[in-house]
Amino acid sequence: MQIAGIIIEYNPMHSGHMHLLKETRARLGANGAIICVMSGNFVQRGDFAVLGKLPRAEAAVRSGADLVLELPLPWAVSSAERFADGGVQALMATGLVTHLAFGSECGDAAALQRVASALVSEVFSHHLKRELPLGNSFAAARQRAAAALLPPEDVSLLSAPNNILGVEYCKSLLLHHSAMQPLTVPRRGAAHDDETAREEHPSASALRARLRNGERDAAMVLMTPAMAEIYRREEDAGRAPVFGNICERAVLARLRSMTEAEFSMLDEGREGLCNRLYAASRKAASLEELLAAAKTKRYAYARLRRMTLWAYLGLMPADFPKNLPYLRVLAANRTGCGLLAKMRKCAVLPVLTKPADVRRLDTAARRLFAQEARATDLYTLAYPNLAAAAGGTEWKEGPVIL
Template identity: 40%
Template sequence: MSVAGIIAEYDPFHNGHLLHLRETKAFSPDGVVVVLGGNFTQRGAPAAFPKRVRAKMALAAGADLVLELPLPFSMARAETFASGGVEFLASLGVVDTLSFGSECGDLSLLQRAAEAVDSETTQAGIRRLLQSGMSYAAAREAAVCERYGEAVAAVLRTPNDILGVEYLRACRRLAPALESRAVLRQGAAHNAAQPSGRIASASRLREALFAGEPVRDFVPAKTVSVLEEAVRAGLAPASFAGLEAGVLAFLRTAPDALAHVPDFSEGLANRIAKAARTARTLEELYDTAKTKRYAHARIRRAVWSAYLGVRESDAQGGVPYIRVLGFSERGASLLQTAAGRAAKPMALRASDIRRLDARAERMFSLECAAADVHALLRPRRGVCGEEMTEPLIRV
């Protein structure tokens, strides 16, 4: 079999994603598996589109099987996000290639960067530079540059290449047999403010959706109906604005919750708790707490992790089960094959998880909480319990 895996958020799925998916399908004729981030994202914010809407987009565009990356991995720093996704693909037992987008498109250079970051020399340099007050990202880049040169360090400046390096590091640790393919990113950059031709970044599309602007020129014809139906139904775009007073109230009255979040530091927790005492909006809190060392994304992840009850220990021990969101006819065949090969329990229904161990139950309870909170952030607010009732997506 020749099956590729993609780790993605697709918030929303756009023409650039379609190009990546098509190229991946060209070298993986037996199927493409997508590990999809859930209702809260790696950037530390609620997804604009619910995970099942994004799963429908991926399947409509040609993906064969969509799995859910659990909350402690989907809303996490790049290293944890990548490790969870790679472990997921490897444990499925049918994926032989990891495909990811890249600004440089140079797999050899990305592999050199992954090896450089993993080296003890670099790790020692990172620790030294962190003590001087640098952010982790700046310290990592500087430490790599010192020992391995500018060309290798340069790939640690662009978002997709940074994730690519983390994917390769995770493969070295968790899935050495998994082949990797770096697909050159085309069109607008990751956070570009303006489109390039018919390709716009996901962040630009989210801004357009919040402003009520049309986006269909930048979304594949096969998925635009899914996107527009979600908007008409009031499922998207989700925004934290309707809940920010509650989040601020939580941080003001329960600051100790910050002591248990992933990527914890006492300095960060103190800055967030102090900022919460005067901030009137979450954006004001993020700006007040931000320093050279503590970037916006890290602050956002800490705030939402505290609010949702995600702890540092939740990502330890890896992914406890494989949650299926949807599949095509070919994806159904992949599932049948995976059933006899998977290294972790397969979960097609909530009841499948309920029969597993306490750690799986804990992970699922976090997903339920995230879904219930996300339902309040949508234009048309939803009720609790969709994790227990939403059916599998079949196309």
């Protein structure tokens, strides 16, 4: 049986996501299955997910996935490299996944593997260390370093966001000596961050922009049918849409209460970015103003947003675990339940099907789950209806079984 893994956010789910699911299933054949690893309530760009993780996981299963596992918080809100590695770790740990499926602008798995092989070499590391002090962004420095090892057509792949993520997936497969085979489907429709709401395969950014601008009906017609139905349900319950600006004053209050030493703990690269954020936090009266003040040519907004989110959630990069301690189930259909039965025999990590399961695990696992619980309690404070934001939901809610 061929089983594909897909690393997702579905923030929210649209026709482009459905296209990848359908194409993947077609390539696997009639007996294939799909396991997704999905970010929880916070996403890689350093933001709140527009819908909670259980509704998004339910939409995934109702739209073609069989089983959805959670990508834990420290990986979900990290760089593309760490995000990809967490997803690959989870898929490998199931003991079942034969293929890693993802969308890319190029649609060429072999080319992405060539780039990945170059980027994990010691020679590339040497070139990158030489480029980084020159003041360019990390992305620009990476391309210049790659140009010393690869032909121009391969280097150009590092200019497109889904290609870049695909390279990170391939890097992780190489570093973990995984037998999973990359399977990439050409991306169609809007580009990754294109906020133009195209009729065919819009970007999730476009849907969020419409929701943020009050164009709710226009956004919903671009969602998958299951996602639109679930969105209406969550909206009626006062739990959608979720936008981080609702908690803006709380985030700013947290930043202003932090010391310089605490800001320094957010800076993974020890590059002085923490100093810019600290100075900006003393003056800024909005998150937009804070990010604009801290931004430079070298640092991407996403990195600044992640650092700000880490501060709000009380996350410190030095404490991020290297390896996943468990697999947590968010949603499954009948086929997915069959996969779970197999995982109980072949998975290399404990599988949590209810919150109480974590109490039987080691200290690192319990600490991570407690971290997830605290973050969810902060996430719910961004619900449109505060009456729906009762705390402690992580300890009460189990997976969605369809």
